[in-house]
Amino acid sequence: MNNFEFVKPSTVEEASAALQSEGAQALGGGQTLLPTMKQRLASPETLVSLTGVEGMVGVSASDGTVTVGGTTTHAQVAAEAASAYPALAALAGQIGDPAVRNRGTIGGSLANNDPAACYPSAALGSGASISTNKRNIAADDYFQGMFETALEEDEIITSVSFPVPEAASYQKFLQPASRFALTGVFVAKFPGGVRVAVTGASNNGVFRWTEAEEALSKEFRADALMDLRINHLNMISDLHGSQEYRAHLVGVMTRRAVESAS
C-alpha cells in the first residue's frame, strides 16, 4: 500500500485537529480500511488512529439506554452488552470472525457505513443516537446512502446510545466468504411502535421498511407480514444474489426476526 504518516493522538481534540489536514483519514480497528488500502482503493496521506483516544471505550447501561464508546470492539460489545441489550450483543458477536471482532470497532463500522455491514441496522433499528465531538445525530438523519453518512471530515464518533427495546432480534443471512450480511434485518419492538431496519439489500445502504413497521406495530406477529412484498427495483444485484432474491430475503429475515425477538 502507499505510505502515509501515522499519528496516534490521546484526546478527541487532538484527533479532530489532525483530521483537518489535507488527505487525513481516521483509523478505527482497521478491519475494513486496511484491506481497502492494500488494494489502493484508499490512500490517505495521514492516518489518525483513534484507538489511543481516552474515554471512548466500553459499554454502559442506565435508564433503558445502552451506550457504547466509539472505539469499543465488536468482541467487547458481544460480551459487555449481553445482559443489557442481548440482540445488540448477538449482532456484534456475528460480525466477521473472532480476530476481526477483537479489532473492529462500532465507530469504524458506522463511519464507513458499508451497505452490507451489520451495525448500521442495529443503530437505525434501535433509533440510536450517534454522538460525535460536535453534536448528537439521530440514526434517522445519520445514514445517507451507500458509504455516505452525516459525518463531516473532522468529525469523530465518540459514542453511540441505543434505547433498549422491549424485544428485538437481528437475523443475518450470511454471505459466507465475506461474512457480511447478504441481507440482514434488525427488528425492535418499542412501547411506541416497531422499527425494522434492513442491511445488505439496498443500493442506498441501510433503510427502514416502513410498511413492515406499520403492520408489526398493529400486530407483532410474523403472520402480519405475510401479504407484504418489498419492491426489488432498488435492491443490490451481484453474483451472490439477484435483486429479486434479496427482496425475498428481506421478507424471510424480517419474519424470522419477529419470531425470534426477545
Place this chain on the structure above:
Amino acid sequence: MTKVTMTINGKPRSGDAEGRTLLSSFLRDELGLTGTHVGCDTSQCGACVVHVNGKAVKSCTMFAAEADGAEVDTIEGQANADGSLNVIQQAFQDYHGLQCGFCTPGMVMSAAALLKENPIPSEAEIRHYLEGNICRCTGYHNIVRAILAASGQDVPAVAAE
C-alpha cells in the same frame, strides 16, 4: 521510519517501521520471526493470527505502529520452556492436524485464544471459532479433533458434515 517497541513472547524487541508497515511484516521482515505466515492479501485466511495484549488478531490487518508498547505473542513463543511442544502443538501432531503446515501457526494461535476464553469447547464451538482460519489440506476434521484433545476431552471420530 519510526522506532517501534513491543514485548514479543515476553522479551522486549524493537525495530523500524514505516506508517504502512503491517505487524506481520514487522515480525517477519524486521525481527526475523517468520513463524507467523501470510497466506492471503485480503485479511481472510488467518495464517497470520498472533495475540496482541492477549487477544487474537490478524497481524496482516494491523499496523506495527498500532502495536507499539503492546504485549505480542507469536507461534515462536508457544513451546514449553524446555523446548518441547505445548499441549496444543502436541495435539496437532498426535491427531494429524496439519498436512502442509502453512495455516498451522494461525490455527494454533486461534486455538490458544479459544481455550483461554472457553477451556472446554464443544465441537461446534471449535468449528465456529475457527471461522477466520482457512486450511486447504485437512478438511478441518483433524484440527477440530486436535483441539478437543488439547482441551482434555475425549476425541470421537468426527463425522463429515
